[in-house]
Amino acid sequence: MDRDFGLGGLSDPSFSIPEPVPHPSSRDNDYNVHQLLEQAIKNSGVLSLQGNKQKADIKDLIFIEDIGHGSCGTVGKCSYKGVIMAVKIMPRTKNSYEMSRILMDLDVICLSFDCPYIVRCFGYFITPTDVRVCMECMATCLDRLLIHIRQPIPERIIGKLSISIIKALHYLKTKHQIMHRDVKPSNILLDWSGVIKLCDFGIAGRLIESRAHSKQAGCPLYMGPERLDPSNTNSYDIRSDVWSLGLTLVELATGQYPYAGSEFEMLAKIVHGEPPRLRPGNFTPEFCDLVEKCLQREPNLRPNYNELLQHPFILFHEQQETDVEEWFADVMGV
Ligand SMILES: Nc1ncnc2c1ncn2[C@@H]1O[C@H](COP(=O)(O)OP(=O)(O)OP(=O)(O)O)[C@@H](O)[C@H]1O
Numbered sequence: 001m002d003r004d005f006g007l008g009g010l011s012d013p014s015f016s017i018p019e020p021v022p023h024p025s026s027r028d029n030d031y032n033v034h035q036l037l038e039q040a041i042k043n044s045g046v047l048s049l050q051g052n053k054q055k056a057d058i059k060d061l062i063f064i065e066d067i068g069h070g071s072c073g074t075v076g077k078c079s080y081k082g083v084i085m086a087v088k089i090m091p092r093t094k095n096s097y098e099m100s101r102i103l104m105d106l107d108v109i110c111l112s113f114d115c116p117y118i119v120r121c122f123g124y125f126i127t128p129t130d131v132r133v134c135m136e137c138m139a140t141c142l143d144r145l146l147i148h149i150r151q152p153i154p155e156r157i158i159g160k161l162s163i164s165i166i167k168a169l170h171y172l173k174t175k176h177q178i179m180h181r182d183v184k185p186s187n188i189l190l191d192w193s194g195v196i197k198l199c200d201f202g203i204a205g206r207l208i209e210s211r212a213h214s215k216q217a218g219c220p221l222y223m224g225p226e227r228l229d230p231s232n233t234n235s236y237d238i239r240s241d242v243w244s245l246g247l248t249l250v251e252l253a254t255g256q257y258p259y260a261g262s263e264f265e266m267l268a269k270i271v272h273g274e275p276p277r278l279r280p281g282n283f284t285p286e287f288c289d290l291v292e293k294c295l296q297r298e299p300n301l302r303p304n305y306n307e308l309l310q311h312p313f314i315l316f317h318e319q320q321e322t323d324v325e326e327w328f329a330d331v332m333g334v
Pocket residue numbers: 067068069070071072073074075086088119135136137138139140141144186187189199200
């Protein structure tokens with residue numbers, strides 16, 4: 001796959017690296033990470049703002065406030081010459097697994113500059129100590145939103161949200177042969193105009209013949225049973241992300257994560273128990289059906305993205321003029 005790191009065209013288009021082998025030795029992995037870092041450094045310090053690519057000075061990035069913390073770093077609201085952005089700061093590390101997560105996140109967000117359903121990247125800085133990714137600043141992620149509003153998200157809003165997330169995942173699969181592998185409410189962002197986008201690609205996986213082969217970590221509570229079952233040594237495909245999407249939709253529609261108990265108990269229920277369902281009386285049959293199809297224990301029975309995009313729930317909500325912006329302002333009390 002061509003590595004861009006250049007927001008659509010800054011880097012040498014002839015540059016490409018070989019597909020990583022499924023089980024690289026750690027020396028090979030260190031070598032790949034080093035090569036990727038060298039390539040990324042070439043486009044460090046260039047921001048693409050209002051259609052113009054410009055050399056930027058990191059000193060002009062003014063910190064405003066903290067947004068949040070993740071396992072790879074922290075996100076802060078910053079201003080660059082008056083443009084507000086969310087800057088994700090990830091410390092550089094000698095650990096090649098951690099570093100490959102940082103580079104994967106950077107790579108996917110740069111590659112996806114032409115997808116309206118993926119959070120936009122303005123550019124990045126690689127300093128001797130950290131990597132700073134400058135992104136459009138969204139209002140909140142969906143797990144925080146649920147905590148804030150203390151009520152489920154209405155089905156008509158979930159309809160619009162589902163369309164954006166399925167299109168984002170479909171784009172990654174068809175355009176870049178990538179699966180996300182960490183679909184969950186905290187990786188879905190909403191802005192004040194009601195636009196919904198996918199973010200956080202640190203553990204995204206490259207697909208080889210449509211399948212992912214490495215066992216990268218993700219959030220186990222949203223993983224499909226096939227990824228959790230230790231007896232399953234097979235590779236898996238985008239249908240694992242379809243499970244995570246189904247679980248995410250149940251959580252948004254009911255206001256709570258569908259499994260209870262200790263983490264061990266919840267994981268055991270995912271692997272061995274009946275998958276969650278929406279209660280028919282509370283939701284339309286189309287929504288219940290979509291969730292049921294996503295949450296099939298057998299991955300091959302789950303729909304792919306083309307099938308999801310043709311599902312009656314999705315087709316219906318594509319026709320609707322739902323004002324997500326108004327709903328969001330309303331629940332946030334602004
Ligand atoms: N572009 C953005 N605009 C606004 N908030 C953002 C943006 N990107 C990330 N955030 C928020 O910053 C916080 C930290 O995000 P980050 O992606 O580092 O970690 P996470 O997804 O919460 O956790 P983990 O990486 O461990 O899964 C989250 O609350 C996330 O919603």
